Amino acid sequence: MLRISIIVFAATVMLAGAAYADPIEGNWKTQSGETAAIGGCGSAFCITLKTGKHAGKQIGQMKAGGEGNYAGSITDPADDKTYKGKANLNGSALKMSGCVFGGLICKSQNWSKQ
Template sequence: MFRRLSLAGLAMIAATGLACADPIEGNWKTEAGSTARISACGSGFCIKLISGTHSGKQIGTMAASGSGYTGTITDPANDKTYKGKASIAGGILKMSGCVLGGLICQSQNWNRM
């Protein structure tokens, strides 16, 4: 009995460690077909396009916030920056940029590569 409880406790600790990992880091395919790399920088994460028309351009920063991420996102076509948020479900990263205090938002789904 004690052995089962010990194994169950160890499994819970291991699962908790995995849940705390930041899965936002890595390469993501944008809806436009470009590849964006999200990597740690400062106290959060930087988003940089590494392929496509705007390759080399940093287009945002995010920081962990609750169960998702918040920060800024820049439209690489016109260089306008918006308040942004992101959430991950499986291999899908939902990115949103908003204006007017969140009244008007536009979202995209990016796929993990």
């Protein structure tokens, strides 16, 4: 009986964890057509490329700021330069931005949920 209770408890905890996943988590199609995976890593969300020339490379880290907004850092995988990053989630669309000079110069991409 104890064994069954432990199994039921473990299954409940696993299902509850999936139900509370942040909407930013999952696979995203980048503007250039690659797939990026966003998942929890400590107190932030790590962004890792899954396909393309730089597959397996972590290209960013974001923390939730509320109301679909995230802030952190984003790395251009082509030149390994890291920028102040932000993301805005709106349904199945994610706008990613990287900025320099205190936000004076920014580049943005629109990603879509896969």
